[in-house]
Amino acid sequence: MDATPQNKVLSRLDESLLTHLPPFSRLDRQQIRAILDQATSRRYNAGVSIFDEGAPADRFFMLLDGYVRVVRITPTGEQVTALHIPAGQLLGMAKVLGRVTYPATAITATESIVLSWPMRLWDSFIQDYDGFATETYKTLGHRVGEMNTRIVELATQQVEQRVANAILRLISQTGRKVPGGIEIDFPITRQDLSELTATTLHTVSRLLSAWEKRGLVASKRKRITVTDPHALVVLSQG
Amino acid sequence: MDATPQNKVLSRLDESLLTHLPPFSRLDRQQIRAILDQATSRRYNAGVSIFDEGAPADRFFMLLDGYVRVVRITPTGEQVTALHIPAGQLLGMAKVLGRVTYPATAITATESIVLSWPMRLWDSFIQDYDGFATETYKTLGHRVGEMNTRIVELATQQVEQRVANAILRLISQTGRKVPGGIEIDFPITRQDLSELTATTLHTVSRLLSAWEKRGLVASKRKRITVTDPHALVVLSQG
DNA sequence: CGCTTTATTGACGGACCTCAATTTGGGTGG
DNA sequence: CCACCCAAATTGAGGTCCGTCAATAAAGCG
Numbered sequence: 001m002d003a004t005p006q007n008k009v010l011s012r013l014d015e016s017l018l019t020h021l022p023p024f025s026r027l028d029r030q031q032i033r034a035i036l037d038q039a040t041s042r043r044y045n046a047g048v049s050i051f052d053e054g055a056p057a058d059r060f061f062m063l064l065d066g067y068v069r070v071v072r073i074t075p076t077g078e079q080v081t082a083l084h085i086p087a088g089q090l091l092g093m094a095k096v097l098g099r100v101t102y103p104a105t106a107i108t109a110t111e112s113i114v115l116s117w118p119m120r121l122w123d124s125f126i127q128d129y130d131g132f133a134t135e136t137y138k139t140l141g142h143r144v145g146e147m148n149t150r151i152v153e154l155a156t157q158q159v160e161q162r163v164a165n166a167i168l169r170l171i172s173q174t175g176r177k178v179p180g181g182i183e184i185d186f187p188i189t190r191q192d193l194s195e196l197t198a199t200t201l202h203t204v205s206r207l208l209s210a211w212e213k214r215g216l217v218a219s220k221r222k223r224i225t226v227t228d229p230h231a232l233v234v235l236s237q238g
Numbered sequence: 239m240d241a242t243p244q245n246k247v248l249s250r251l252d253e254s255l256l257t258h259l260p261p262f263s264r265l266d267r268q269q270i271r272a273i274l275d276q277a278t279s280r281r282y283n284a285g286v287s288i289f290d291e292g293a294p295a296d297r298f299f300m301l302l303d304g305y306v307r308v309v310r311i312t313p314t315g316e317q318v319t320a321l322h323i324p325a326g327q328l329l330g331m332a333k334v335l336g337r338v339t340y341p342a343t344a345i346t347a348t349e350s351i352v353l354s355w356p357m358r359l360w361d362s363f364i365q366d367y368d369g370f371a372t373e374t375y376k377t378l379g380h381r382v383g384e385m386n387t388r389i390v391e392l393a394t395q396q397v398e399q400r401v402a403n404a405i406l407r408l409i410s411q412t413g414r415k416v417p418g419g420i421e422i423d424f425p426i427t428r429q430d431l432s433e434l435t436a437t438t439l440h441t442v443s444r445l446l447s448a449w450e451k452r453g454l455v456a457s458k459r460k461r462i463t464v465t466d467p468h469a470l471v472v473l474s475q476g
Numbered sequence: 477c478g479c480t481t482t483a484t485t486g487a488c489g490g491a492c493c494t495c496a497a498t499t500t501g502g503g504t505g506g
Numbered sequence: 507c508c509a510c511c512c513a514a515a516t517t518g519a520g521g522t523c524c525g526t527c528a529a530t531a532a533a534g535c536g
Contacts, residue, residue: 072390075475080393082386097379098372103386134336141335147385148320148341152310154392155318155436159492190515198393200493205515221501221514237313397524428483438525443483459482459533 021088026131039115050106057094057102059116063087066112067186070104081196086173095122110186154198162197163207164236171226180227187222259326264369277353288344295332295340297354301325304350305424308342319434324411333360348424400435401445402474409464418465425460
C-alpha cells in the first residue's frame with residue numbers, strides 16, 4: 001500500500017470519479033459523497049489477489065483504474081481465466097448471486113486502484129441508490145453472456161480461432177492506439193493468453209510467431225500489438 | 239397443446255404445486271392463488287423449443303414437470319448445451335440480467351409442463367413477494383457456478399473425464415434408482431451427451447461401450463444407467 | 477416388415493500437447 | 507555501465523488423443 005494514509009487519499013477522491021460510472025450515474029453529488037465516505041480506497045501492485053475463491057465475501061469492489069483477471073484454480077493447480085474486468089466495473093458482487101463466498105479469485109493484471117465497501121452495505125445500496133441495481137444486473141448479464149460465449153468457443157473452435165478471438169476481445173475492451181496498430185494496454189504473457197484460451201504457452205507462442213511473419217501482429221515481451229485487425233477477424237471466424 | 243382449454247387446466251392447478259418450490263415457499267395461499275391466476279399453463283412435447291435465443295423476452299417461465307436443455311447454436315449450426323434445468327426451477331429470467339432478449343434457446347428434453355407469466359409482471363413479483371428475489375438470485379448464482387465449472391472442465395479435462403462428469407451431474411440432478419443402479423430419468427442420446435461435453439457422438443459411444451465392458455454403466459437406446467458410481471467418480475478425476 | 481433414428485466399430489490422419497534445448501530481453505546489483 | 511541472472515519466449519521432434527470418414531448393425535415405429 002501507498003504510504004499515504006487512507007483518509008488522505010479518500011479526501012482527494014473527487015466525486016467526478018464516480019459520476020460517469022454506470023452504477024452511480026443517476027446519483028447526485030450528495031449521494032456520491034456519502035458513498036465515497038463509506039469506501040475504502042486501496043492501491044494494488046500487479047499480480048496480487050484482491051479476493052480469493054472460497055473466502056467469505058465480506059466486501060464488494062469497484063475497479064477505478066487498472067485491469068483485473070478473474071481466475072479459477074483447478075485441483076491440480078492449473079489456472080483458468082474466466083473473465084477480464086476493465087476499470088469502471090464492480091467486482092466481487094457475490095451477494096447478487098446469493099452467495100456468501102467469492103466464486104473465483106480476482107488478480108490484478110496491472111497496478112490497480114480499487115474502492116471497496118463492506119458487503120453489509122450492499123442491500124442499502126440496492127435500495128437507496130436509483131439505478132444501482134439495474135446497472136449491476138446489466139453488468140452481471142454481460143458477464144454471463146461472456147461466459148456463455150467462452151463455453152461455445154471452447155466447445156466448437158480450434159485453438160487458432162480461440163486465441164484470435166481472445167486477442168480481439170482484449171483489444172476491444174482495453175485496446176490503445178499506437179503507431180502501427182492497436183496494442184493491448186496491459187502486460188500480458190504467452191502464459192496468460194494460454195490460460196485464457198485453454199491451450200499451452202508453446203502453442204500461443206507458435207501462433208504469434210506465425211502471425212507476426214504474416215504481418216498480423218507485432219509482439220514484444222509482455223506486449224502485443226495487432227497490426228491487421230481485419231485479417232485477425234477473418235482468422236477468428238475459421 | 240392439450241385439447242383441454244387452458245382455464246380448465248388452470249383451475250385444476252392446486253396451490254400445493256407451488257408452495258414447496260423455493261421462489262414461492264414463503265408465500266401464503268392467497269398470494270399463490272393470485273400468482274396462479276395470472277399464469278398461463280402449457281404442455282410441451284419433447285424436443286420443442288420454449289423460447290429462442292435472440293427473441294424478445296416477453297415471458298418468464300416455471301418448469302413444473304419435465305427437463306429442459308438450454309442450448310446455444312453456433313453460426314455453423316452446431317448446438318452447444320449450456321445447462322440442464324430440472325423441474326421446479328424458473329427459466330427465461332432475462333430481466334434479471336438486464337436483457338430484453340433471451341440469451342439462449344430452451345428446448346424440452348421430455349414432455350414438460352410449464353407455467354409462464356408476462357415479463358411485465360417480473361418487477362411486481364420481485365417487489366411484492368417475499369423471498370422471490372432472493373431465491374431467484376440464488377438460482378442464478380447456482381447457474382453461474384455451473385457455467386464456471388463447465389468452462390474449467392472444458393479448459394482442463396480430457397474427453398473421458400468430461401463425459402464422466404456430465405453423466406455424474408445428470409444422475410445427481412435427475413437420477414432415479416432402478417434395480418442395478420441409478421438411471422438418468424429422461425431419454426438422452428449419444429448426440430445429446432456429445433453436445434454437453436463438446437465432443438462427437440462417436441467418441442461418446444466408444445466411451446460408453448468401454449465402460450459397459452468394465453461394468454461401470456449399462457445403456458440402451460436413449461437410456462443410461464450407472465451401475466458403479468464410485469468407479470465413475472474415480473474416472474472423472476483423471 | 478420396411479424405414480428412420482440411434483448406436484457401434486474400424487481405419488486413418490491431423491491438431492495440439494509434451495518434452496527438451498536454446499535464445500532473448502530486461503532488471504539489478506556491484 | 508557492464509555483467510549477471512531469471513523470467514519470458516522460441517523452436518524442434520515425437521507422440522497421442524480424438525475427430526473425420528465410412529460402413530453396418532440394432533432398435534423402434536407405423
